[in-house]
Structures are given as C-alpha cells and as structure tokens.
Amino acid sequence: MQKQSSFKGSPISGTLYLVPTPIGNLQDMTYRAVETLKTVQLIASEDTRNTQKLLNHFEIKTPQKSLHEHNFKERVPELITLLQQGINIAQVSDAGMPSISDPGHELVVACIAEEINVVALPGATAGLTALIASGLNPQPNYFYGFLPRKKSEQLTVLNTLKNEMATLIFYESPYRLKQTVANLAEVFGSRQAVICRELTKVHEEYLRGNLVELASYLAENAVKGECCLMVAGSSGSRKDDVSAETAMLSLKEQVENLVKTGMKPNQAIKTVAQNNQVKKQVVYKNYHEILESAD
Structure with missing residues (x-):
C-alpha cells in the first residue's frame, strides 16, 4: 500500500503535474493550467513544436523536453532523475488529457514506483x-x-x-x-x-x-x-x-x-x-x- 498526500508536507522530490491542454478552442485552457506551466521548471511535451504554439499564446517561457511513444524508454529515466533532484515537471499531450490515447502513462507509473507525487489537473477531454x-x-x-x-x-x-x-x-x-x-x-x-x-x-x-x-x-x-x-x-x-x-x-x-x-x-x-x-x-x-x- 502507498499513500500520497499531494499538497501536505514538503516532499523531498519534485512533483509531476499532468496538465490537460485545449482540444481545439484555446479558451478552454484553465487559469490553473496556465499558472502550473509557468511555475514548473520543465514541461514534458508530446510534440515540443505543437506545445510551443500554446506556450507562445499564453506567454509561457518554461523550457520543454519531448516525451512521446518513440523515446519514452530513454526519456522517462531522465525525467525521474530530475524529479528526484527536486525539479517540478508538467506533462502535456498535443490536446486533451495526458495518457488518454496519448503518451504519459509510462512516466506516471515510474513516478508512483519511486514514490514521486503525481498531481492531475482537471480540464479538456474529448x-x-x-x-x-x-x-x-x-x-x-x-x-x-x-x-x-x-x-x-x-x-x-x-x-x-x-x-x-x-x-x-x-x-x-x-x-x-x-x-x-x-x-x-x-x-x-x-x-x-x-x-x-x-x-x-x-x-x-x-x-x-x-x-x-x-x-x-x-x-x-x-x-x-x-x-x-x-x-x-x-x-x-x-x-x-x-x-x-x-x-x-x-x-x-x-x-x-x-x-x-x-x-x-x-x-x-x-x-x-x-x-x-x-x-x-x-x-x-x-x-x-x-x-x-x-x-
């Protein structure tokens, strides 16, 4: 059994935030999603070029690393190491919820195995x-x-x-x-x-x-x-x-x-x-x- 207290205490490691992005209409981006993308130290994106358009629209300067079906085996260990060093990371897919017919599940499973907090934000899902x-x-x-x-x-x-x-x-x-x-x-x-x-x-x-x-x-x-x-x-x-x-x-x-x-x-x-x-x-x-x- 494992217990996660998402917002209590001071975890030694960073937190993985799962941030939904609009499935078409940019006005569906929530205030919390924008603020989270601004305050984390890194964004793990399915397609950095696509996500950059979203970041530019909301004037978000946070750097990105790609995380998709072709590189997750190499990238997940890298991201876990950063999280263990105290870096907060937001994960996004091209549209909608990460892990729902999109990349993301492997990183979530790895975080849970390492007892790293995983926090999901509500938002757009088709x-x-x-x-x-x-x-x-x-x-x-x-x-x-x-x-x-x-x-x-x-x-x-x-x-x-x-x-x-x-x-x-x-x-x-x-x-x-x-x-x-x-x-x-x-x-x-x-x-x-x-x-x-x-x-x-x-x-x-x-x-x-x-x-x-x-x-x-x-x-x-x-x-x-x-x-x-x-x-x-x-x-x-x-x-x-x-x-x-x-x-x-x-x-x-x-x-x-x-x-x-x-x-x-x-x-x-x-x-x-x-x-x-x-x-x-x-x-x-x-x-x-x-x-x-x-x-």
Missing part, C-alpha cells in the same frame, strides 16, 4: 465532452479509445463489446471512420450512435442516427477533423437493439441499406437475420425476391 451532448445515456459509459486498424482485428474487438450495456466511446481518424462505422453496423446492427467531429472548434458537428444510417451517410460524404464516435450500449436483447425506424423497413430494404455502406450482400443478409432474429434463408429469399413454391 470523450466525456462529446458524450454529454450526444443524447446517448451518459451513465454508465465505456471509454475504449482507438480501435485496431486492421478490419479482422477490429471485428474481433467489436464482437467482444457487442453485449456491453454501457455507452461505448471511441476515437477515430477521419480517414478510417467510414470503414469503422461500417464494421460497427456489421456487428451491432442498427444501434443508435453519434459522431462528433471538430469538437470545440468553429466547424463542430454532431451526426446522430443509427449505425446503418451513419454508415450509409459516410459512404457518400467525406468528413474532416478528428472524430469521437459514441454507440449506445446493448439493451440485453439483439432484437431490441434494432431501432423502431429500421424495424419498419422490409428485410430487403435493411439488406440494401447495409450493402450501400460497402458491406457484401452475404454479410448484410447475415447481419439483418441476426438483428431481426429470423433465419438467414428468410432474409435471403426476401432480398432476392424468391417466392415460395406452392405445394
């Missing part, structure tokens, strides 16, 4: 900010972050999450969003979902609908900017996960909507059969308009 305006149930929620890039690996992960009853939160690149939403529709069916892009910026936009509708939209419309993707949790019944609007569509129309997203007809037929809890042959015959032969 996932929860987008969630509370999404219209989806905010509690409980399950933050996943970035899914694997390869389709096979992504489908494997999604299949492990399809029975999760919490609202799911993903981050995604605009270049992979189309395929990711199509994969979600393939695994989750027509569950409600929301895409938020360019959060806090002038072009902030929310796209709300079911996964099939969103996949169909993305098949014909490109999106720009970093995206936060939220999907309603499972209701506990596959049939209940199908929206009322989708339930009103014929089986043929449901298959056609999935095919429009780029899904192959055979997979679309299988997905619609699962969503509606009917045999695959029934959907196949509806889609291909095969009439039952008379006895």
Whole structure:
C-alpha cells in the first residue's frame, strides 16, 4: 500500500503535474493550467513544436523536453532523475488529457514506483465532452479509445463489446471512420450512435442516427477533423437493439441499406437475420425476391 498526500508536507522530490491542454478552442485552457506551466521548471511535451504554439499564446517561457511513444524508454529515466533532484515537471499531450490515447502513462507509473507525487489537473477531454451532448445515456459509459486498424482485428474487438450495456466511446481518424462505422453496423446492427467531429472548434458537428444510417451517410460524404464516435450500449436483447425506424423497413430494404455502406450482400443478409432474429434463408429469399413454391 502507498499513500500520497499531494499538497501536505514538503516532499523531498519534485512533483509531476499532468496538465490537460485545449482540444481545439484555446479558451478552454484553465487559469490553473496556465499558472502550473509557468511555475514548473520543465514541461514534458508530446510534440515540443505543437506545445510551443500554446506556450507562445499564453506567454509561457518554461523550457520543454519531448516525451512521446518513440523515446519514452530513454526519456522517462531522465525525467525521474530530475524529479528526484527536486525539479517540478508538467506533462502535456498535443490536446486533451495526458495518457488518454496519448503518451504519459509510462512516466506516471515510474513516478508512483519511486514514490514521486503525481498531481492531475482537471480540464479538456474529448470523450466525456462529446458524450454529454450526444443524447446517448451518459451513465454508465465505456471509454475504449482507438480501435485496431486492421478490419479482422477490429471485428474481433467489436464482437467482444457487442453485449456491453454501457455507452461505448471511441476515437477515430477521419480517414478510417467510414470503414469503422461500417464494421460497427456489421456487428451491432442498427444501434443508435453519434459522431462528433471538430469538437470545440468553429466547424463542430454532431451526426446522430443509427449505425446503418451513419454508415450509409459516410459512404457518400467525406468528413474532416478528428472524430469521437459514441454507440449506445446493448439493451440485453439483439432484437431490441434494432431501432423502431429500421424495424419498419422490409428485410430487403435493411439488406440494401447495409450493402450501400460497402458491406457484401452475404454479410448484410447475415447481419439483418441476426438483428431481426429470423433465419438467414428468410432474409435471403426476401432480398432476392424468391417466392415460395406452392405445394
């Protein structure tokens, strides 16, 4: 067991401050975050060039050292030594919270192992900010972050999450969003979902609908900017996960909507059969308009 008293006593070593930075709008920088960056002796930055723009805007003169996924093995020991010498260090990522889909966790773990105080400042984070305006149930929620890039690996992960009853939160690149939403529709069916892009910026936009509708939209419309993707949790019944609007569509129309997203007809037929809890042959015959032969 270990006990940390963040603001009591006089620790021999320095303190690591985890400082969130704006995810788009510079006005989201807090007074405390600015003051912390001014008073520490060093800033550990994911990208020093990007952070320098922020420092220039707030007239912060504190020097930086880079700390990212490619150099953390060498840099973390250096930073631990400085902290043990009494140097206070602030850690920042390019946007939002350090360690949340960004570098930082390794330094935190190393500090805890060396009994160096770690103090987190509250501030901007994309996932929860987008969630509370999404219209989806905010509690409980399950933050996943970035899914694997390869389709096979992504489908494997999604299949492990399809029975999760919490609202799911993903981050995604605009270049992979189309395929990711199509994969979600393939695994989750027509569950409600929301895409938020360019959060806090002038072009902030929310796209709300079911996964099939969103996949169909993305098949014909490109999106720009970093995206936060939220999907309603499972209701506990596959049939209940199908929206009322989708339930009103014929089986043929449901298959056609999935095919429009780029899904192959055979997979679309299988997905619609699962969503509606009917045999695959029934959907196949509806889609291909095969009439039952008379006895």
